[in-house]
Amino acid sequence: MPERDRISTWQFFWVIVSIIITLSTFRLPHLILGAAKQDYWLAILIAIVMDISVGACLFLLGRRHPGRTLFEYAQELLGGLFGRLAGVAYVLLFLQMAVLLARSLSESLFLVMPETPGSVFVITIVFLAGLAVNKGLEVIGRLAELIGVILFFLASGVPLLASSRADFGNLLPVLQTSPAVIVKAGLLMTSFFGICVVMGVLMAYQTQPEMAFKVKAAAVVMSGFLMLASYGVALAIFGGQAFSAIIHVSFGVARLISIRGFVERVEAMVMALWVAGGFLAIAVLYYCAALGVAQILKRNSYQPVIPPLGVAMVALSLWQFKNRVTVDRFVLQVYLWYALAIEAGLTGILLVVSLLKASGKQTA
Amino acid sequence: MTMQVRPRRSLAHLGAVVVLSGFLITLAGCWNALELDERALVVGVGLDHSRLPGQVDLSLQILKPAAAVSGGRGRGGGGGSEEKAVWVVTASGRTPFEAVRNASRLTGRKLFWGHIEAIIVHETLAREGITRLLDPFIRDHESRQLAWLLIAKGIRAKEILTAGAEMERIPAEAIRDQLKSYGATSTIMPMDIHRFMTDLAAPGKSPVAPGIELASAGEKAEPKGGSEGESKLVKVTGTAVFRGDRLVGWLDEKESRGLLWVLNQVKSGSLVVRCPADERERVGLEIMRAKSKLGLQIQRGRPVVTVEVTEVGNIADQTGRTNLTNVAYFRSLERRKAAVIRDEVQAALAKAQKRLRSDIFGFGLAMSRKFPTEWRNMELNWHDQFFPDLQVRVEVHATLRDTGTTAGPALIR
Numbered sequence: 001m002p003e004r005d006r007i008s009t010w011q012f013f014w015v016i017v018s019i020i021i022t023l024s025t026f027r028l029p030h031l032i033l034g035a036a037k038q039d040y041w042l043a044i045l046i047a048i049v050m051d052i053s054v055g056a057c058l059f060l061l062g063r064r065h066p067g068r069t070l071f072e073y074a075q076e077l078l079g080g081l082f083g084r085l086a087g088v089a090y091v092l093l094f095l096q097m098a099v100l101l102a103r104s105l106s107e108s109l110f111l112v113m114p115e116t117p118g119s120v121f122v123i124t125i126v127f128l129a130g131l132a133v134n135k136g137l138e139v140i141g142r143l144a145e146l147i148g149v150i151l152f153f154l155a156s157g158v159p160l161l162a163s164s165r166a167d168f169g170n171l172l173p174v175l176q177t178s179p180a181v182i183v184k185a186g187l188l189m190t191s192f193f194g195i196c197v198v199m200g201v202l203m204a205y206q207t208q209p210e211m212a213f214k215v216k217a218a219a220v221v222m223s224g225f226l227m228l229a230s231y232g233v234a235l236a237i238f239g240g241q242a243f244s245a246i247i248h249v250s251f252g253v254a255r256l257i258s259i260r261g262f263v264e265r266v267e268a269m270v271m272a273l274w275v276a277g278g279f280l281a282i283a284v285l286y287y288c289a290a291l292g293v294a295q296i297l298k299r300n301s302y303q304p305v306i307p308p309l310g311v312a313m314v315a316l317s318l319w320q321f322k323n324r325v326t327v328d329r330f331v332l333q334v335y336l337w338y339a340l341a342i343e344a345g346l347t348g349i350l351l352v353v354s355l356l357k358a359s360g361k362q363t364a
Numbered sequence: 365m366t367m368q369v370r371p372r373r374s375l376a377h378l379g380a381v382v383v384l385s386g387f388l389i390t391l392a393g394c395w396n397a398l399e400l401d402e403r404a405l406v407v408g409v410g411l412d413h414s415r416l417p418g419q420v421d422l423s424l425q426i427l428k429p430a431a432a433v434s435g436g437r438g439r440g441g442g443g444g445s446e447e448k449a450v451w452v453v454t455a456s457g458r459t460p461f462e463a464v465r466n467a468s469r470l471t472g473r474k475l476f477w478g479h480i481e482a483i484i485v486h487e488t489l490a491r492e493g494i495t496r497l498l499d500p501f502i503r504d505h506e507s508r509q510l511a512w513l514l515i516a517k518g519i520r521a522k523e524i525l526t527a528g529a530e531m532e533r534i535p536a537e538a539i540r541d542q543l544k545s546y547g548a549t550s551t552i553m554p555m556d557i558h559r560f561m562t563d564l565a566a567p568g569k570s571p572v573a574p575g576i577e578l579a580s581a582g583e584k585a586e587p588k589g590g591s592e593g594e595s596k597l598v599k600v601t602g603t604a605v606f607r608g609d610r611l612v613g614w615l616d617e618k619e620s621r622g623l624l625w626v627l628n629q630v631k632s633g634s635l636v637v638r639c640p641a642d643e644r645e646r647v648g649l650e651i652m653r654a655k656s657k658l659g660l661q662i663q664r665g666r667p668v669v670t671v672e673v674t675e676v677g678n679i680a681d682q683t684g685r686t687n688l689t690n691v692a693y694f695r696s697l698e699r700r701k702a703a704v705i706r707d708e709v710q711a712a713l714a715k716a717q718k719r720l721r722s723d724i725f726g727f728g729l730a731m732s733r734k735f736p737t738e739w740r741n742m743e744l745n746w747h748d749q750f751f752p753d754l755q756v757r758v759e760v761h762a763t764l765r766d767t768g769t770t771a772g773p774a775l776i777r
Binding site: 111114 | 565567
């Protein structure tokens with residue numbers, strides 16, 4: 001087993017919270033929520049429920065294969081070849097999300113610091129994340145504990161400070177979007193939240209795996225509702241039309257904060273969120289991907305995989321996309337559906353196979 | 365995992381400390397750090413028609429930090445002419461952004477947009493549509509979304525920017541202060557860029573922006589010692605009404621307050637009514653608190669709006685000699701001021717509904733929230749068809765609470 005470190009329940013909680021908070025402060029979720037306008041909250045609710053169900057699947061799987069990760073039990077359940085292919089699918093999912101996060105980070109910082117080359121941000125953050133991954137799960141867990149709390153306060157601080165400008169009448173009218181649009185938005189949001197399938201990896205090394213589901217559900221509910229609230233404030237501030245036109249929601253909201261004309265321009269809070277959260281989320285995904293590769297190849301150590309993966313991530317974040325518009329198209333048309341198929345579909349298949357095998361054993 | 369401190373470790377730690385200290389020095393600054401004295405701080409922006417066809421003139425009021433600090437606010441001793449704290453540069457371009465970059469060539473320093481207080485657009489330019497002018501200021505990450513938007517009335521925006529100010533060394537800040545203290549009369553509607561754009565995007569609501577002009581002769585500041593009568597004062601007054609993003613007309617001060625009553629933005633102000641004891645005399649009433657509520661119904665397929673204004677105030681002054689402290693006079697005064705308030709609201713309604721056909725009150729927006737299904741049929745024709753004929757009931761509840769610290773007018777024996 002390439003990992004001897006353990007992650008505590010509390011640290012696991014903050015890993016999940018940090019990932020969702022980080023995602024919600026980048027602009028990507030707005031691609032979906034913007035279209036849903038006043039019904040954005042329904043999409044988030046759908047995603048919360050769906051993601052908790054995925055969490056339940058992973059929990060059952062994890063309990064049936066204690067001490068084993070997603071990659072290991074996939075091979076047990078589906079056999080060598082298909083199990084490895086399934087593992088590869090998860091690794092690609094984690095990598096692509098990490099690449100999208102690195103890309104979002106450099107894109108967002110580029111907005112504020114247009115003269116700094118984007119590659120500087122990407123290389124620095126991936127390099128640092130690689131160092132953390134190299135040190136193992138314990139480092140990441142402790143980082144999450146530290147950074148997660150800061151993220152939570154920053155992410156709730158921005159909408160709170162901005163709420164004086166909010167006209168909550170803008171949240172009306174509700175239920176004017178067509179059900180098809182809402183369901184689609186809900187599914188796409190699910191694939192964002194669904195990146196929490198990292199649970200399938202981390203649970204194997206949790207000190208109290210029996211708590212995994214409760215903690216995961218609590219983390220998703222907490223961060224999901226924080227996202228709901230902060231997008232609510234944004235919608236109340238901008239009104240439905242302008243809300244769907246804006247690109248960087250959290251940044252746009254932070255720009256409007258003015259406390260008695262004295263405290264202004266607190267965009268730095270959001271930038272801190274981007275950097276700290278982006279770093280942590282990338283580290284977690286990087287770790288899962290590296291561990292996955294090692295376990296698929298049945299290596300004793302995942303450390304050798306770290307540099308090549310890092311190079312791949314940097315290269316992809318710099319060159320996979322030409323500009324923001326191509327990122328958007330890829331996310332909406334390819335990535336989210338791929339993610340949904342893996343997170344919900346593949347995980348579901350694993351659970352079904354696991355249940356069938358168990359019942360087969362009992363009858364035999 | 366227990367940490368054992370061994371000599372070799374502590375050497376490694378020392379190495380780490382040295383390396384990290386190196387980072388501390390090299391990484392603490394930004395990539396593209398620019399010191400304050402290498403930048404030019406823009407505090408005000410003015411947009412006018414250019415003499416060149418199809419171009420706009422962009423004037424920037426730029427802060428001169430040295431002059432702003434060293435000149436001080438006090439009188440410069442010995443009659444030396446006070447140096448102005450700002451400098452106004454004008455450049456033109458086919459788009460505002462091109463004009464900005466052309467202006468940068470004149471300033472030599474990199475412009476910084478984080479301190480813009482006011483963006484002033486000339487009236488006739490605003491009549492041709494304003495979003496294309498504001499676009500670069502909304503897109504740019506540096507520019508303040510909380511900058512105030514004003515429409516220069518009958519005068520070039522550049523002249524507003526070059527006019528002086530008495531209380532502040534930076535004229536743009538004087539404009540800001542006038543907007544911030546709007547509550548003294550509640551006859552202007554302060555509007556920042558963000559709110560303007562939000563209103564513009566909202567269904568069933570037209571944006572407004574306050575006007576700005578040079579103060580008339582009577583309000584002119586005394587010229588500063590020795591110099592020519594150059595000192596002109598700017599005055600924020602009136603309300604520019606938009607339809608879509610085009611200016612279509614103006615509300616005067618009375619109509620503006622009518623608008624503010626409906627929008628629940630009246631803070632304070634004075635109401636003047638005729639004295640109930642003697643119709644030749646007048647009584648000044650101070651607005652202490654005001655609140656308004658919109659009610660919406662659909663009656664026989666047509667929307668009906670109720671505006672309910674609640675106002676509480678005191679007697680501030682009177683020209684007559686009658687002591688008005690009794691229930692009958694109070695009641696009469698309340699009726700009179702309710703009539704004044706209703707008159708202001710009606711004036712604003714009449715102008716917006718009949719003359720300008722622009723729903724600056726947001727009745728349509730309220731409809732879209734309360735009756736989304738019915739709204740869909742009205743949305744397209746709202747400003748042309750439904751809003752001008754909209755039945756608006758105005759209910760005013762005005763209360764007179766007190767007379768200040770004295771019961772009646774000063775006594776004369």
